[in-house]
Ligand SMILES: Nc1ncnc2c1ncn2[C@@H]1O[C@H](COP(=O)(O)OP(=O)(O)OP(=O)(O)O)[C@@H](O)[C@H]1O
């Protein structure tokens with residue numbers, strides 16, 4: 001069953017197209033990465049899927065219902081969201097902020113403790129939110145988004161302010177949630193993160209999805225059919241994959257001249273740049 | 282329209298904590314009490330003192346607190362975040378309004394006692410005060426919705442203060458300038474009539490028209506605030 005289904009969705013702001021024509025679907029249990037340069041329309045699509053914006057055209061369905069249904073409390077229980085402009089109550093402590101969410105989702109008291117551990121903030125729980133660092137705020141906002149272990153989780157650049165240790169901690173947590181059945185829709189500018197975390201990624205550019213697939217598939221598709229050989233002498237060759245190359249490599253190998261052989265595989269970042277013609281932002 | 286008691290009370294508790302730690306705002310609770318003490322010492326015979334005490338408290342406490350609570354959530358983006366949780370617009374509005382209602386009731390009860398005002402009819406007095414608190418809460422909601430920041434909210438209170446607090450005084454001019462007669466239909470003017478009922482005796486005709494006019498204001502402003510609230514919180 002598809003948790004998210006988007007068909008020819010279009011969104012214009014005034015005369016400008018933010019999304020021209022976007023179609024894809026996300027099955028239950030997937031971690032889906034939505035990539036694209038700044039201004040590509042990633043946040044706009046999340047807003048459409050969570051009923052904060054109406055699409056100009058096309059159909060967006062979540063849980064097999066039109067996205068507008070996401071305004072109902074019963075549907076809101078089923079998803080969690082972390083946006084790039086989520087707000088926290090500044091005069092409340094971390095714990096008090098989470099306590100509000102716990103009550104709104106009607107959860108047992110233990111939920112706050114659990115989620116504090118999840119985001120690695122148990123020992124800072126009494127701190128007022130207005131004294132937190134950017135990365136800590138981001139983790140608190142993430143905690144608010146997942147406290148109810150939603151079926152579907154929207155994460156809009158969840159790790160943009162995190163250090164590698166905390167990112168790794170969050171990835172582990174997200175995988176754990178995912179194993180328990182949470183479908184995750186994530187946008188990020190971090191290609192390594194997308195590659196590490198996502199079952200499938202889509203690259204959005206100029207209002208359309210330019211390519212979609214698992215990171216491995218994409219890399220295979222965009223692989224240039226070359227083998228890179230480095231010799232002990234320091235010389236390096238990029239050779240086509242064919243019989244001649246096989247003979248040359250066999251010859252070098254017999255003579256013990258080979259330092260390294262590798263297929264020339266593009267990284268997700270290379271594919272991103274190729275698709276969008278732009279640098280990573 | 283769906284309201285959950287649990288969610289509204291969660292919002293109530295949250296707003297209570299935020300409010301009590303926001304000293305710039307919670308100091309407003311002291312104004313009505315301060316006024317009561319001042320007027321009392323100036324002599325209870327001070328004409329219009331009771332009316333001024335109540336009407337200014339409604340504007341400076343009830344209306345102002347509600348406007349600030351809403352404007353601050355907008356300024357900090359927390360309202361938008363809240364709308365993505367199961368909390369409905371009505372949960373949020375009810376949670377906030379009940380906090381403001383409770384605070385206004387307690388503070389006004391204290392200042393009534395301190396001031397030593399004795400109503401001619403306690404039932405009429407309570408009804409008029411309760412209706413007024415609801416009315417000014419709605420006015421505060423409307424002010425908050427049109428403000429983007431706390432500063433806007435403070436400024437938006439000024440016209441409300443001018444119109445509502447000034448009406449009873451303006452209405453006095455009606456003898457010379459009939460246009461000002463309109464001001465007598467303001468809820469604040471009608472409240473003054475009710476506060477001035479003579480303990481020695483009054484007719485039903487002195488009670489019902491003012492009470493009904495205040496009730497009508499309350500109904501209209503509440504309706505407007507709810508509709509505006511639902512409308513302004515939809516898409517950008
Ligand atoms: N409310 C709005 N009114 C007008 N234009 C908007 C609005 N929201 C977004 N846009 C425009 O739509 C386009 C897509 O914006 P969006 O925020 O979805 O980009 P994004 O992919 O999330 O970018 P980033 O990676 O920087 O977060 C941008 O050109 C933006 O200026």
Ligand SMILES: [Mg+2]
Nearest residue numbers: 042043084156
């Ligand atoms: Mg964005």
